[in-house]
Amino acid sequence: AQKVTQAQTEISVVEKEDVTLDCVYETRDTTYYLFWYKQPPSGELVFLIRRNSFDEQNEISGRYSWNFQKSTSSFNFTITASQVVDSAVYFCALSEAGTSGSRLTFGEGTQLTVNP
Amino acid sequence: DAGVIQSPRHEVTEMGQEVTLRCKPISGHDYLFWYRQTMMRGLELLIYFNNNVPIDDSGMPEDRFSAKMPNASFSTLKIQPSEPRDSAVYFCASSRGFGGAPSQPQHFGDGTRLSIL
Numbered sequence: 001a002q003k004v005t006q007a008q009t010e011i012s013v014v015e016k017e018d019v020t021l022d023c024v025y026e027t028r029d030t031t032y033y034l035f036w037y038k039q040p041p042s043g044e045l046v047f048l049i050r051r052n053s054f055d056e057q058n059e060i061s062g063r064y065s066w067n068f069q070k071s072t073s074s075f076n077f078t079i080t081a082s083q084v085v086d087s088a089v090y091f092c093a094l095s096e097a098g099t100s101g102s103r104l105t106f107g108e109g110t111q112l113t114v115n116p
Numbered sequence: 117d118a119g120v121i122q123s124p125r126h127e128v129t130e131m132g133q134e135v136t137l138r139c140k141p142i143s144g145h146d147y148l149f150w151y152r153q154t155m156m157r158g159l160e161l162l163i164y165f166n167n168n169v170p171i172d173d174s175g176m177p178e179d180r181f182s183a184k185m186p187n188a189s190f191s192t193l194k195i196q197p198s199e200p201r202d203s204a205v206y207f208c209a210s211s212r213g214f215g216g217a218p219s220q221p222q223h224f225g226d227g228t229r230l231s232i233l
Contacts, residue, residue, distance in 0.1 A: 035221060045207060045224035091159065103172065104149075104222060106159040 002027045004094050006107035013082055014115050021077040021110045023092030029053075031097035034068065034075045035104070040088040051075065082114045118142070120225035122208050128231045134196040137228045140189055141210030149222060150183055150193050151207040159207075165191065166213065198232045205229050 003026040013019045025034065036048040049059060051068050059066045063080045079086055092107040121140040129135055141148045149164040163173040168185045176183070180199070185191040195202055209222040 037224075042226075043205065043229070044226045045209075047221045047223060050221045103161055103164075108158050 002029075002032075002094050002096055002103075002105045004092050004105055004107035006090075006092055006110050008110045009108070010111045010113070012113045012115065015084060016081050017114075018078060018080050019082050019112065019114075021079075021090050021092075021112065023075045023077065023107060025073050025075065025092070025094045027094060027096055029096040033095045033097070035093040035095070036066065036075075036077050037091045037093060037106075038088045039091065039109070045091070048077075079112075082112075084114050084116055087112060087114045120208055120210050120223055122206075122225035122228050124228060125226065126229045126231075128233065129198060130233050131199055132197045133232075134194065135198045135202075135230060135232075137193040137206050137208075137230070139191045139193070139208030139225060141191070141208070142223060143189070144212060145210035145220075145223075146188070146213050147211045147222075148185060148191050149209040149211075150191070151209065151224075153205040153207060153227070154203075162193070200232045203230055203232045 005024045007022055011019060032053045034051045038046045038048055049066055056068050056070055065078045067076045075092060089109045089111050091109045093104045095104050120142055123138045127135060146167050150162040151159055152162055153159045160175055162175045163183045164171055165185045168188060180197060181195055183193045193206060205227045207224050207227045209224040211222045212220040
């Protein structure tokens with residue numbers, strides 16, 4: 001069975017600080033996908049990134065970066081120079097390939113508050 | 117392109133009433149998913165469809181819940197009779213598949229906030 005753990009329930013930082021959100025996953029499949037979604041206070045779920053299990057190259061998109069390490073089953077998300085607009089709940093999710101691959105398993109989410 | 121469209125955005129009704137939630141997926145997406153979000157259980161998959169056919173409904177909590185997808189551009193999630201514990205945010209998501217599985221990320225609608233009194 002697949003499982004995603006986001007150990008940090010809440011994080012509070014001051015604007016311009018860097019912050020890393022942790023995500024650890026469990027799966028028995030060798031082919032899988034990892035995702036990050038953002039849920040701002042307005043409630044919608046916004047897709048941020050998808051990585052497949054064969055691509056461990058880290059990715060950077062503006063102030064966002066992701067560190068995927070299969071050796072530790074982690075897919076961490078870093079926001080550089082955080083801004084108040086980054087305040088949201090962030091979800092890490094896992095999808096296994098194959099016929100069951102449609103099932104997204106979400107972590108519990110990390111509530112990030114960026115204070116001015 | 118329009119995103120996933122859900123209606124209504126908010127629904128407040130009394131226990132025992134029938135509730136119908138609606139979803140229009142992104143055009144061209146052949147997978148449609150219904151999720152429920154609660155404080156206690158987080159985000160959980162209820163059911164998903166591929167090419168309008170239900171594939172996995174193991175997440176549907178009980179027989180009071182039913183979902184249909186009569187065509188590629190419309191799906192409903194129905195609760196009858198509704199109970200206070202069904203209060204939650206219900207999300208619909210869609211994605212494009214390839215080779216028998218979704219190959220693209222799931223894109224979510226804005227959700228329906230359901231309150232059962």
